[in-house]
Amino acid sequence: FDQELSRICKPKHTHSDVEHALIYIDLDHFKIINDSQGHHQGDLVLKDVAQLFKDNIEKEHLVCRIGGDEFAVILKNMNLLDAHLIAEGVCSAIEQHTFKSNEQSYTISCSIGLTQITANNNDPNECLKQADIALYIAKNLGRNLVHCYSKEDAHNNTLQTGLEWGHEIRQALQQNNIELHYQPIWDFKAEKVAYFEALLRLKHEGTLIYPNQFIPSLEMLNDTFLMDQCVIRNAIASVAKYPQLSQVAINLSAQSFLDERLLPLIESNLEKYNVPATRIIFEITESASINNIQATRKMIDKLNSLGCHFSIDDFGTGFSTFSYLKQLPAQHVKIDGSFVRDMLNDPIDLALVKAINDISRSLNKYSVAEYVENRELFTTLRDIGVDYGQGYFIARPVPVEKINDELEKIYQNKSIYQQ
Template identity: 40%
Template sequence: MFFLASMSPFQAFLAVGGVVLTSLYLYRRQISWQLSQRIVSALKSDSTSRKRDSSWITAFFCHFERKLNNLIFERDSYISTLDALKEAVIRTDAHGKIVAVNQACTQLFNCEESSLIGADYDLCQRAIEAPEDHVDFADILEKLNQYERRQKHYKSIFHVDMNNAVLAIERQVSPIYDKYQTFIGTAVVLRDVTKAEKLRQRLRFQANHDNVTRLFNRYKFDQRLTDAWHDAIDNDLQHGLLQIDMDRFKLINDNAGHAAGDQLLRDVAGVIRQSVRDTDVCARTGGDEFAVLLYDVDVESVQTIMNKLNTELKLLPFSYAGQVFEIGASIGATLITSSSPPLTELKRQADAACFIAKNNGINGNQLFSQNDDQLMSLQQEPRWAARIHKALENDGFSLFYQAIHALDSDQEQKQHIEILLRLRSGEQLLSPNVFLPAVERFRLTDKVDFWVVSRTFEWFQQYPELWHKQVIAINLSGDSITNEGFISKVLACHQQYQFPADAICFEITETAAIGDMQKARQMVDRLREVGFNIALDDFGKGFSTFSYLKSLPAQYIKIDGSYVEEILTSESDHSIVKAIATMAKTMEMKTIAEFVQNQDTINVLNELGVDFVQGYGIATPKPLANYKEHYHIH
């Protein structure tokens, strides 16, 4: 700037004029309006002065240069800030023309900035999928130009086809006003939310679908079932509800592994989908349970679909790792009509029908009928559950016992009994066959089991003279033997008493142990560490018996009664009992034969090497409270 001092006044005037023009140009570019005003004002005052002070001009231009550099720095800072954002930012005028963009915008559109400046913003017209509340950009401009309809932001997510890829774009349009609150344009922020939208879609899918079969889950199915129930009542229509319970799934899952179990579930889901209409609703509602909602059907249609499902599932070829498995399912159904009961009762009807189908044999079906006494009885099981809760709270159960006799009394000096349970109902005592299905269905087994254990312990503590002469067998369900909390409660309960733990023998069913072998083994080990004995009940009834036997450290094997009842006439039953007795002796285990009815059976069992016998031919159940009288306890 020092060269201006040597200029003539005319040359200085031309230089100042050039600066003025430059400043005006910058003003048009919205960069330095205030600076141009200051220069014009300064020139006006200079024009009236006769004296040209070169030092003033030098100082003026130094100040001008600093201001200009500051403005350029601020502008570059703003541009750098916008370019640093990952979101695409677009500035439009009041007519929707693009006047400025950042680098993220050019990358999103895959084009140069020059091709966007001055163009109409039309990204919304490229939307290939948009929500119902999506507002077109032209409509936004129209609203923003109408003062009474303005709002601060317009935000939506829609899908666009961009660069041969479908992207999910979140768009936020914000109005820009001048100091007079005149609308002069918009700031549009675009975010590529494709990954986040895919995650949201996946979470929405997982919230409503089963991950293995891709069918609806219980939550979504219950929603559709509720709608169908209202539809039947409001419009006098008839729909069908099927409950499908797979047969042998646990066997396959345990023997072939969870991968095979999952593949079987997918195959079964495919059969179900193909056997019903596209408009019907299919769901996986539990581990091996499915449900189907059939719209607008009659009784014949429901029965036809159930028969078709049974046929298709029976013919389903399923093999895994060289093993071939036979598939089947038990199906229960009920109709949804204008006179149907509430949904809870409706589902109990389908559940009761499915239960009857399973009891009648594998791969069968049953339609619920109000005229079927057995179905109506099963439907009443929730009321049984309430009675059982009340019995647990008020000691409404009674303990019975049944004697177990040793065939070689010289080697076995201790007396053995098994604790049995009865439910008091007025003057009657109900056997477990009446209330146990409700106990199992409503998962009350651990509560009932602990009631039996705690009351037996309390009774046994009263007779120290029996502590070393008696072995008391107590049944535990599969839910109990795999329940860590239950086992902990049993151990804590025993610590309150002084009798030896080896006077107690816990019986667990073989099928319950197979259900979760690893957990059962852990819980059995905890019981044995204290000194409790273990008996494997109903031995031979389940699958893979002999291979699983070596996994459980049991002291007793109770041979399933189905083999004992016909042992006098069935060669196969005779051979099975003999094999079990021989194997037990090899493994240093004692055997107990159930359902013994007569002396001839006792003689055969004795010849086969069975150690103990139990059944109505030996002794009938008696109240535990009277045990003192029968065994002369002093």
């Protein structure tokens, strides 16, 4: 594909009266098929899609699968209007086609970005970037449509920067340029560190980049599984190497959690590094877990059967009922920090923290409070009866090499936690 795109972009192939077009195609919500039916069925759907391309695009044009559920088509010697008609035809053909799986029938759609290749627009990288931007605008406009790149799109700096940044992040993850920091979590009753949470930092051009700076771009590219893959591998390797990491909590993204590749990935790394599954806790946010509660329960059951523990993160933000907790076999419930942070000044937040703690205890689950930033919060949470606390008052996240120093500092200052 790269060679052909470079070839037709050369000046001799793009005289003033010669036009080509590039379309970029992404299947909408294709991940649902992989997650619910398995990657084998997903591959069969991709073959059906490829056949639809053959039926709707003439042989002289080049159709390529770029990766996953993304395709690119080079339409040779074609003006923008005709290219748009072909793209619309592809979009319509996919929408109207019925895909069959295990006696089930369902439909999917696609989003398409289109750009023109001319004598004035013949840089291969720029054309690919334009088609990419047009594709994501098509998605943002509601999917199942074709968007043609225009000069106005060039001024959409937020989207363009996000896509470019996302590709850089993807490359950094592929090269394993990450660093995990570990934050101790305090057991109020035993008055000791109970376990640690692994927090991801990306190494980029000599600096550490925090998750809020790169996760939105990865989500835009639908590639958070690569991130989780790196974190799982590195965290389990650290647990094997550093016995002081008695137990480590690992956050999972919503996209990765129901991915059928997740369980084999965890199993293979536990086996590779000879780490007991009981030393690993997996976390997923409440809002992500309630999207498909039956599938969430099945995945938690599978992780529990391995011996791993499970935690519902940011509980309280999803506004689900407490009965939702009864349906999930998680061992920990993490009270969202937004309630903890203001609970000394806001009686409603305080009531919510108490309620989440009480219901967790009644369900034989441990409660964990985030954002324990000062002594007053620490003392109040301890008095309420919350099981675990996490926050800067207790300890900050540190690289694994500094865990011993951090633990020594905590226990030297243990008296401040007993006041």
